[in-house]
Amino acid sequence: MTVPTTPVAPAPASPPMSAPARRRFDPAVATAFGCIVALLLLGSLYSTRFLSPDYLLQQLQVGSFLALVATGLMVVVLLGQIDLSVPWIVTVGGMMATAAAGHGPLGAALAIPFGVLCGVAFGLFNGLGVAYLRVPSMIFTLGVDAVAQGLMVLKTGGSAPQDMATPLMRDLATGRALGPVPNAVWVWLLVGTATSFLLSRTTYGRAVYAVGNREAAAYLSGVRTRRVTLAAFALSGGLSALSGALLAGYSGKAYQGMGDGYLLPAIAAVVLGGTSILGGRGTYLGTTAGVILITLLQSILSVVQMPDAGRQVIYGAVILAMLLLYGRGAKIGA
């Protein structure tokens, strides 16, 4: 046959790298890890303590609470959504876990699962609003945050209920059962490995990326996109609540506003790790790097006894600088 077939379509503008090759090398993740090393070296100029294993393990322990929140948030962000209900779902996790602990030995045994379950319930509610009612996630999760706050204020208002953490919660958050590595870091490692597997090796993970790229296309390919979204928000709620339960163990008790400082650092960690806030792109390794980066930055700024004002300014400036380094979008018209 001499008739030429249809001309070959021009190659897409994006580099023709195969998927596995791209997974092996992500410039954003590499830059994030580079920034971590740079931060550590910079810190070591101030004090050699910054390079000691003890300090680093302690940072990982403190960072594990942020890591749990960021893990759930990352899955939601991969869908192109956002979860602003993190602060009070963290508090729900802490408060409901400690509240369950007040109901005898059975309650104490079920404290953490109960707290997580409450978080999952709020997450499911988020998912229903976003996936089924199609309300923009930014406003719906904001409303759920207010409702969670309202319920917790009602629950604790006036009276002083049981709010002390159980021994198990304290142990998980502060103990070191296996070698020198804190238990909280083991929890992080476990959750992280599971999430990484979920995202890169399961149908669900593929569906998350597909929905994040183009939900209509995913739907036409047979993905039940609404259930995928529902599950992602439930996961985010559960992990936030787990973080809250551990946080209650870390500080000994649950209190109002305990989750306030976690939303913005978690978003920053996810984005600094190279996950696109528009969805569909990002790796779990990157989120890990982002969490370590944020934790180290906060720690170093507090160790060098920077006043709070300067700390905020440097914190914001460093995040902006790193975003400008590798988080920039495509040019208009390109």
Add this chain to the structure above:
Amino acid sequence: MNDLAFRLRDARATLSAVAVFVALFALYTLNHPAGFSANVVQTAANKGVLLAFVAVGQTFVVLTAGIDLSVGAVFILANCLASVVVTGSPGAVALGVAAVLGTGLACGLANGALVVYGRLQPIVATIASGAIYFGLALALRPEPGGDVDSTLADAVTGQLAFGVPASAVVLLAVMLLVWVPFRRSLIGRAVYAVGSAEASAYLSGLPIRRARLLAYASAGLFSAMGGLMLAFFTYSGEASASNASTYTLDSIAAIVIGGVSLFGGAGSAVGAVFGALIFRTINDLLFVFDLDPLWQPLFLGLVLLGAVSLGSARLLRLKNRLELFGS
């Protein structure tokens, strides 16, 4: 469709926000022990105007399909700066006011530059810049305090003839001076166009970069106006982190209640003003109905969820499942 009908349909969300506000405010004053008196109106106006300014600022950015999470921080920065510079001789006070507004404008322009020239996602860029602005506020005012020229403050927060609240008049004047010309200008149309279809706006030759820059700059300017008003109400400045995040999040809630679409390109600042007033009136309603203040956050959350879920009624009219997913 004739012109009037088209305009009415376009302004439906704004008009319903106005109607809801009038109904809620009537309910509020009817049940207030003091009734519909000048003092009740003045207090309500003063509380509502603060959020209204921040919400109008947020509206500009959301119209371009962006979001500004630093409005609360700029609001607080302006408040702290005002408590330092808006004092002394009349000339110094005037300069101080100009400095506060200029700072807000500069913060907004910086956000705009990050988004337009830095090509960063607005949500993360403004989280980071918000941290910087809040740090500056903290440096200016580590402890609450300061002083504000009381003559000007009393004039702006008091009552005019017939008990008209001065703060509402200030808001009205700013809206007439800024929003009306903006809505009729080319750049105003470009802001709407960028929000509804960026590629089409670009191909039509609209100044999309300038439109974005202007939107973020206006957000900074209006947030600073809100912060300045806060200083006039409290005669002092306070770098409160919780106030900053509350105002940021409330501004989003207020504009959504006021009918501004978070997807961009639809809504008006007038709607946002009434959204803010509705949000504040709901709060006040709880007090006149003697509900335990502990119920307040839950009630606000439920109202917010209910209000945004109302829009889901459109799902019942969809003929094709694919329309669920937008573009």
